[in-house]
Amino acid sequence: MSISAAVSSVLILILILFLIIWFLRIGGKSRQAHKRYDCYARELLKQHSQLMTCPVKEDYRILKPIKALGFFKVAGTLLKGDRFAWVNLSNSTMGGFMKLHTFFFRPDPACNLPMLSIDVIFMGAKRVFVIEIIDPAKISDETLSVHYDRMRALKPSSEKLADMPVTRWYKDVVLDFSIHAKSDSRSDELLFETYKKYLDAYFAMVKAAEPISPDLSRKVSKATEWYVDTLISKGGPAVDMLAWLMGKEKMREYSRTVMFGLNS
Secondary structure (H helix, E strand, O other): OOOHHHHHHHOOOHHHHHHHHHHHHHHHHHHHHHHHHHHHHHHHHHOOOOOOEEOEEEEEEEOOOOHHOOOEEEEEEEEEOOEEEEEEEEEEOOOOEEEEEEEEEOOOOOEOOOEEEEEEEOOOEEEEEEEEEOOOOOOOOOHHHHHHHHOOOOOOOOOOOOOOOOOOHHOOEEEOOEEEEEHHHHHHHHHHHHHHHHHHHHHHHHOOOOOOOOOHHHHHHHHHHHHHHHHHHHHOHHHHHHHHHHHHHHHHHHHHHHHHHOOO
């Protein structure tokens, strides 16, 4: 082997080692930041002893789409009860260096309540922070309005956390105090405190809700079905990725049964 070839081999080896160290480093940061949210969510759920674990199709207990070649995995905890028709706490790993925390609530349609969807992405020092309060039924409710105002006051100012406007089809059902932000680890305390405050406010709203009439309950159910089916047909970040990884039919089944807890 010539000297130049030997030098090239050494440089390639150094580059490979550098990339491995870099991936391990950002992966470690992602896992550490993600664990804080997961632990808090699980402690919160423990406080609600009436929640029951829900069965799920074996293929979906731990989702590993073949097309992802082992680089994408989703493991979820699925529950219902205590005024919730569905609770989905999921942890996703992408490429070994990106973690996604998902916390979703679909209340029992016996009450006029919105859904809550939280997604926090950790990739090294980068963060994507999404909290959506989804109200497709839009039924006038004084008690609900009071709680909406309280949650609206929790949203960080644009100076603290720049919010990205919602431009997709669901912009009219995702309420204005929802959050769609990109940030980094310097905002970790702000993000985590906001996460906790929104959850506390949401649980207080659910606790205060009064049962509604059967007619209004059917309206809530139909509005939820419409939202999920429209999300599947028109798309959103999560379902678009799942459609590419799983195909449209499996994406539809997974979205309805696992993500939202609806019959397929």
